[in-house]
Amino acid sequence: MTMTRRSLLTSLATVPVLSLGPPPALAQGKRLALTPECSGVAHRTIANPEGPYFRPSSPLKRDLAADVGRGDRIFLGGFVRDEACRPVPGALIELWHADDDGRYDNVGFKLRGHQFSNEHGMWWFATIVPAAYWTRTRHYHFKVQRPNDRVLTTQLYFPGEQQNQRDREFDARLLMRITKFEDQPLGRFDFVI
Numbered sequence: 001m002t003m004t005r006r007s008l009l010t011s012l013a014t015v016p017v018l019s020l021g022p023p024p025a026l027a028q029g030k031r032l033a034l035t036p037e038c039s040g041v042a043h044r045t046i047a048n049p050e051g052p053y054f055r056p057s058s059p060l061k062r063d064l065a066a067d068v069g070r071g072d073r074i075f076l077g078g079f080v081r082d083e084a085c086r087p088v089p090g091a092l093i094e095l096w097h098a099d100d101d102g103r104y105d106n107v108g109f110k111l112r113g114h115q116f117s118n119e120h121g122m123w124w125f126a127t128i129v130p131a132a133y134w135t136r137t138r139h140y141h142f143k144v145q146r147p148n149d150r151v152l153t154t155q156l157y158f159p160g161e162q163q164n165q166r167d168r169e170f171d172a173r174l175l176m177r178i179t180k181f182e183d184q185p186l187g188r189f190d191f192v193i
């Protein structure tokens with residue numbers, strides 16, 4: 001992976017932050033600063049079902065795409081903030097998801113891993129786009145936890161998926177914003193905990 005942490009940080013910092021509601025800078029078409037000043041209150045990210053495939057004790061891992069060697073690659077990333085829009089460093093971000101056949105690894109830890117948000121509250125993974133399966137639209141599972149605080153269990157979704165409206169767990173408040181980073185899609189989401 002040629003990408004540096006700083007270059008992705010720069011990219012994330014210039015992506016409009018929709019999950020916090022459109023701040024004035026976005027309405028004016030301006031790019032946001034590295035740590036956006038959000039006036040007002042950020043809404044806590046909502047919980048969404050854990051599903052049946054969570055496995056505890058996932059490894060510390062950033063490149064989940066390397067687990068499978070196939071599938072469309074994507075970066076996932078954003079910031080962790082509190083309700084006063086302050087960055088939350090050191091938050092646990094745990095990710096698990098299906099492969100491009102819609103299957104989970106329930107024996108090992110393929111497409112399962114965790115990271116900690118950095119000093120800016122930033123988190124990111126390199127992984128693949130999962131397939132939809134059974135009644136489920138395309139989604140990622142996450143657990144997000146500030147040090148010594150309660151765990152937020154939720155899911156993130158892709159915009160524009162036909163199956164979104166037929167999935168009973170789907171919630172539009174958990175849509176990623178898809179942009180580009182180094183010719184690959186980047187799914188952006190900021191967790192508020």
Ligand SMILES: [Fe+2]
Nearest residue numbers: 051136139141
């Ligand atoms: Fe799932």
